[in-house]
Amino acid sequence: MQAKQVYTGRFAPSPTGPLHMGSLVAAMASYLDARAHDGQWLLRMEDLDFDRNVKGADQHIIASLQRSGMQWDGEVTWQSHRQPLYETALQELGNALYPCSCSRKEIADSRLRLGETASQIYPGTCRNGLVAGKTARAWRLCVPDQVYAFEDRLAGMQTQNLAIEVGDFVLKRADGFWAYQLAVVVDDAAQGITHVVRGADLIDSTARQIYLQELLGLPTPAYLHVPVVTNAEGEKLSKQTGALAFDRGDNDVLHEALLPAAQFLGLKMASTVEDIPAFWRAAIQAWKEKIVLK
Ligand SMILES: [Zn+2]
Secondary structure (H helix, E strand, O other), X not given: OOOOOOOEEEEOOOOOOOXXXXXXXXXXXXXXXXXXOOOEEEEEEOOOOOOOOOOOHHHHHHHHHHHOOOOOOOOOEEHHHOHHHHHHHHHHHHHHEEEEOOOHHHHHHHHHHHOOOOOXXXXXXXXXXXXXXXXXXXXXXOOOOOXXXXXXXXXXXXXXXXXXXXXXXXXXXXXXXXXXXXXXXXHHHHOOOOEEEEEHHHHHHHHHHHHHHHHHOOOOOEEEEEOOOEOOOOOXXXXXXXXXXXXXXXXXXXXXXXXXXXXXXXXXXXOOOOOHHHHHHHHHHHHHHHHHOO
């Protein structure tokens, strides 16, 4: 007898506002992939950016998923409740970390001196010790001058040299904020996530996450990044770019949100599905044909 294929996926929104069409597309893709594999689908609130969290947004997200017919498995988790796990991982990284005292302005200035054009790359100022008289503002992770490669299930082979394209990145800020990169790696492993399906805005983070998995001895899940929804100006939909909630309490979620999101994902769906359960049956089948069995 063949062992049943184990699949655990997740949707991991930040509770910075209600779900909009862009976040619905990411939720839908991860949900469809999990259901098409007869897998588990977990819901995790990535609420570690305490400056950006909006009170009540998590409950709004939960209600919108339920109203759309997307039922998760198990208990909802909140990253803010899981900080001891991140502390343990930080300790394990030990000598791979170093304290950094640089302000944003100092990093920008030193890049100008180095003549670098890439806007995000940390120039390594504190790698060999803090400048005398300075105090640590963050913990950074040393990255190797090495190419990390992974096969995205949709976008194909991806490669990134961490030293050249990313630089040493922050895992914890001195004010106690945990970096997304560390928390997501720790949680994906702790929750047994086998398949990550998320927006293409995070494809650039994947090599960093694979490097962290390697350092911490954790498994690497399969990755699939779906295109992000943009507005008429070509900007990614977000609260900052004025995206509206797809669920406004009394609107027609099936026709105004679910069907357009499925269309954005390129799923071949009859526009005449009569209700939300029928929508999901058809969408799971369409996802199977387009992604899983291709
Ligand atoms: Zn520094």
